[in-house]
Amino acid sequence: MKTTDVLILGAGAAGMMCAATAAYAGQRVMVIDHARQAGRKILMSGGGRCNFTHLDAQPQHYLSSNPGFCISALKRYPPQAFLELVERHGIDWVEKTPGQLFCTHSSKDIQQLLLTEMDWAGASLHLSTRFDSMHIKADSIQVDTSLGRIEAGALVVATGGLSIPTLGATGLGYTLAEQLDVPVLPRSPALVPFTLSAEDKAQWSELSGLSCGVAVTCRGQTFCEPLLITHRGLSGPAMLQISSFWRPGDSLSINWLPGQDVAQRIQQFRQQQPRSGLVTLLSQQLPKRLAQRLADPLVQTLGLNPQAAQWSQAQMTRLHQSLSDWPIRPAGTEGYRTAEVTLGGVDTQAISSQDFSLRHCPQVRFIGEVLDVTGQLGGFNFQWAWASAVACGRGV
Numbered sequence: 443m444k445t446t447d448v449l450i451l452g453a454g455a456a457g458m459m460c461a462a463t464a465a466y467a468g469q470r471v472m473v474i475d476h477a478r479q480a481g482r483k484i485l486m487s488g489g490g491r492c493n494f495t496h497l498d499a500q501p502q503h504y505l506s507s508n509p510g511f512c513i514s515a516l517k518r519y520p521p522q523a524f525l526e527l528v529e530r531h532g533i534d535w536v537e538k539t540p541g542q543l544f545c546t547h548s549s550k551d552i553q554q555l556l557l558t559e560m561d562w563a564g565a566s567l568h569l570s571t572r573f574d575s576m577h578i579k580a581d582s583i584q585v586d587t588s589l590g591r592i593e594a595g596a597l598v599v600a601t602g603g604l605s606i607p608t609l610g611a612t613g614l615g616y617t618l619a620e621q622l623d624v625p626v627l628p629r630s631p632a633l634v635p636f637t638l639s640a641e642d643k644a645q646w647s648e649l650s651g652l653s654c655g656v657a658v659t660c661r662g663q664t665f666c667e668p669l670l671i672t673h674r675g676l677s678g679p680a681m682l683q684i685s686s687f688w689r690p691g692d693s694l695s696i697n698w699l700p701g702q703d704v705a706q707r708i709q710q711f712r713q714q715q716p717r718s719g720l721v722t723l724l725s726q727q728l729p730k731r732l733a734q735r736l737a738d739p740l741v742q743t744l745g746l747n748p749q750a751a752q753w754s755q756a757q758m759t760r761l762h763q764s765l766s767d768w769p770i771r772p773a774g775t776e777g778y779r780t781a782e783v784t785l786g787g788v789d790t791q792a793i794s795s796q797d798f799s800l801r802h803c804p805q806v807r808f809i810g811e812v813l814d815v816t817g818q819l820g821g822f823n824f825q826w827a828w829a830s831a832v833a834c835g836r837g838v
């Protein structure tokens with residue numbers, strides 16, 4: 443039987459970061475993963491360039507039924523700490539939008555950083571390794587694997603969520619939590635594109651590939667980001683962000699002209715271009731194909747004259763309302779197949795926010811996406827992986 447101080451299930455972002463941290467602290471560390479490659483989700487993230495952190499990662503950027511849980515770990519390992527690690531490894535990075543940091547060249551740089559840190563620290567990595575079962579002892583834990591039985595002082599579950607099963611995602615972490623009598627909160631795909639009904643898809647799919655900035659609102663949450671129309675439905679940062687708050691049956695409210703006084707804009711247009719129509723007005727702010735798509739039903743519904751000079755005050759008020767609050771009811775989402783993360787997960791009420799150990803079974807710890815902590819789009823979920831991993835690795 444093999445022995446180690448710390449056994450980590452999962453060679454993803456959180457698992458590898460925890461392994462390096464614990465090994466640097468003097469622990470003997472083994473990492474096992476059923477996949478043939480470590481950090482596969484890292485490689486595809488950020489369009490292949492890995493949005494590895496957000497400089498403004500604060501608790502308010504995370505969803506959880508226990509919102510105070512993430513505060514301690516995020517405070518003890520802030521984004522600047524991981525950025526310093528990136529720079530020590532000579533990795534070039536770029537700030538695409540305020541706070542969002544990406545690799546300049548490739549996500550492989552972050553994968554290699556973690557592998558290198560594990561190697562330098564002395565942690566061992568075992569890929570293509572099957573987990574079979576675990577047995578809790580008084581002060582240790584025994585795990586049966588395809589490598590044989592491994593006895594460890596601590597087991598760290600860093601198995602991730604259910605998102606993108608083609609990259610190896612499974613529900614193992616949730617299964618282990620349930621075996622240990624730890625509540626697992628309802629899970630759903632998050633940061634995921636929406637699908638549309640057959641009728642809506644027929645109307646919108648002809649605009650596939652078109653993108654524009656919008657403000658989208660659902661359940662009291664609003665995000666001002668680009669929207670992307672696809673052949674299946676709606677995507678882009680705006681839709682991915684709001685998907686974490688959307689529930690089946692909800693409608694989305696889209697403001698096509700965010701940040702503008704739309705009522706004033708319509709009035710000015712009527713005065714300055716009285717002989718022009720709605721398509722001209724919308725084309726000044728939106729792609730022409732989208733302007734036409736929005737204008738057609740509005741002209742018919744509101745009875746708008748082809749010339750703006752003939753629009754009544756009541757019509758302009760309704761036009762303003764329609765452009766600022768355009769309802770779309772998604773049929774659903776693309777599901778875990780394309781979701782970036784999993785909403786919900788292992789209930790953090792059962793876990794110490796200091797070292798991520800189970801309160802009733804301290805030999806076992808849970809970190810990363812498997813927990814009921816879900817970040818917004820923009821590098822927040824990677825920062826949670828680093829912060830939870832370091833807190834666990836230092837305290838294991």
